[in-house]
Amino acid sequence: MxxxxxxxxxxxxxxxxxxxxxxxxxxxxxxxxxxxxxxxxxxxxxxxxxxxxxxxxxxxxxxxxxxxxxxxxxxxxxxxxxxxxxxxxxxxxxxxxxxxxxxxxxxxxxxxxxxxxxxxxxxxxxxxxxxxxxxxxxxxxxxxxxxxxxxxxxxxxxxxxxxxxTPENLEKKAKSLFKTSGGRITVMPPDARHVDYDIIPLIISDGCLYKCKFCRVKSDKPFAIREKKEIDEQILRLKDIYKNDIINYNSIFLGDHDALNTANPLNKDNTIIDAANKAYSSFEFNNSYMKGCNLFMFGSVDSFMNANFDLFKSLNSMPYQTYINIGLESADQETLDLIGKPITSKQVEEAFMEMQRLNELFSNIEITANFIMDENLPKGHYPSFLRLVREKILRAKTKGTIYLSPLRINKPSREVLFEFNRLKTLSRLPTFLYIIQRL
Ligand code: SF4
Structure with missing residues (x-):
């Protein structure tokens, strides 16, 4: 070609x-x-x-x-x-x-x-x-x-x-992409920065488990896995939308907010692996002009901890470099309660430690995590964050990125930026700001 x-x-x-x-x-x-x-x-x-x-x-x-x-x-x-x-x-x-x-x-x-x-x-x-x-x-x-x-x-x-x-036709094309996905992608994983957000969105599930009070990007839909047939049809429609330019792509985003939860024990299908394989062959990533290929998705504490270990083994052996971003938000119970995230600080800590273990084990997978930032969070939030990213990590690492996500929209704040720089300096994991970006 x-x-x-x-x-x-x-x-x-x-x-x-x-x-x-x-x-x-x-x-x-x-x-x-x-x-x-x-x-x-x-x-x-x-x-x-x-x-x-x-x-x-x-x-x-x-x-x-x-x-x-x-x-x-x-x-x-x-x-x-x-x-x-x-x-x-x-x-x-x-x-x-x-x-x-x-x-x-x-x-x-x-x-x-x-x-x-x-x-x-x-x-x-x-x-x-x-x-x-x-x-x-x-x-x-x-x-x-x-x-x-x-x-x-x-x-x-x-x-x-x-x-x-024309500008009008480009707008129509964007709308047909949203229709193909079943709605606009309101947020892309922060790790998609590694490919300048040039991802093909393939939606394998809708909704999420928690419906946290603080979250601005959640959908009303209860969590549901999409049918195989629907995913196959979506791939065909995506091929038609990306058309000749598909050779400039080498990355997929398996959406939407908790695609990792398709790997829950109740789902007998290998939804993630099947979709990733089909996308690889249909989008011909082996012929891409861009070298390598990448898979991005979001996960939650529960979907991550419930996922079968074999899933990670399979992902690790695929041609993709896989990035899974987990919303941890806080290791402080008072903060989790305040933001309406229905998990415990103990679960957060366990998930954080499991992230470290998997990041050591699998060279082709990086599990990353999000934590929130704001001026008005309970006093325990930042100390509990540092307990994880500093005290639990014995030496500085280059993998297992932590993204700090300011809660406020359109409110650049010197204080929060100052706090970010302080936390980044103390963290023993790569630590960056998460700018919420839609597709
Ligand atoms: S933060 Fe994640 S789990 Fe919570 S409502 Fe938003 S998308 Fe759902």
Whole structure:
């Protein structure tokens, strides 16, 4: 499939168009703004637009003086959100989130850092004018090549296809993705940062076990496992949505809020392993342009502790690097009661210790955990957190990431950020902020 994707360029007085540029084939944490996958590009004197293999715009940036920072850019998600990636001047961003670029989101979230770059006139200009840039580019190619259509036919075809993907059609496509999943993905696992949130969502269950009082992303649905047939049909629909661009993907998110609970002893099927295998072959991850492949999912204390050990053995032997994120929230009973999480601090501690054991045992699995942060939590919350991540861990580890999730939405707080830095310094596990991000 890759053989047909030769890189070619054309220059016109208005723009340079490059088809099938080969970006990085490996997700890397680097301060240089690396672009992933195979994509096509339009470059004018004041903008750069990039398109996936379905001719849909995926990234954009301004080149004029008004653009905030030359190494920063906009990314359009499959859910049709424009996200601004900022460097934060490289100070504190990597330490806080484990990535060099901070995603600034167009909806309220729990980020403690970042500003409002999406409201900047230079950013708004690109978001509002990209379609017009494609129209002008098409006109300029036609004017340049006149009747020598043979030399420019592939560029014209690309631009005409890109014009079919109007802002309205991109919105429709996002809606069809939500419909395929049975609703919008309201939260992606924090570990999906390792692939810049480029995941294909495959929903194998709905709802969660606890319906915690504090949680803003929960669904009303009681926990239920989806039928095999429905999962198979979903895979077919996803293949149709991701289409030609599927070769730029190497990761799935098995959703939604507690996919790990499909491995509960009452379910006789191997839902996780079956879905992961089918996704691997149907999405042809062995042919992906991106190296390696990854599986992300959420779990809860109960689903994690009830899961059969064989599940982890099977996951570990699959081609995937698997990340399972467990919501622990607090090791302090008063805090758990306050936030309405119906588990005990003893269960939290047991799950935390089991995480450590499995992370040691399985090289292809990383179990990570979330804890909450807020200025107004009971006094016991942070000491109980440090008892786990410092006193129970004898030496610093590179695996078993802890994500601290501020409770407040749209309330950056210096105090909470200061507290985060203190906890991070004391923790013997990799510790980062969790910015809640939807698809
Ligand atoms: S925190 Fe997790 S378990 Fe609790 S309501 Fe939200 S999704 Fe459900």
């Amino acid at each position: 890759l053989k047909n994707l030769t890189t070619t360029s054309i220059f016109t007085p208005y723009c340079k168009i490059t088809l099938n540029r080969q970006g990085s084939d490996k997700y890397t944490k680097i301060s240089f703004p690396l672009k992933y996958g195979i994509f096509s590009e339009i470059e004018t004197s004041d903008a750069i637009l990039q398109f996936n293999l379905n001719h849909e715009i995926i990234r954009a940036k301004g080149k004029d003086r008004a653009w905030i920072q030359p190494s920063e850019w906009l990314k359009r998600s499959m859910g049709n959100d424009w996200i601004y990636y900022s460097t934060g001047g490289y100070t504190g961003v990597f330490e806080s989130i484990g990535e060099y670029y901070l995603p600034n989101l167009p909806y309220p979230t729990n980020s403690l850092i970042g500003g409002k770059p999406l409201n900047e006139p230079s950013v708004l200009k690109i978001v509002r004018s990209w379609y017009e840039i494609i129209q002008k580019s098409l006109q300029s190619v036609k004017e340049l090549t006149g009747n020598q259509k043979r030399d420019s036919s592939n560029f014209i075809e690309f631009l005409e296809n890109a014009l079919i993907n």
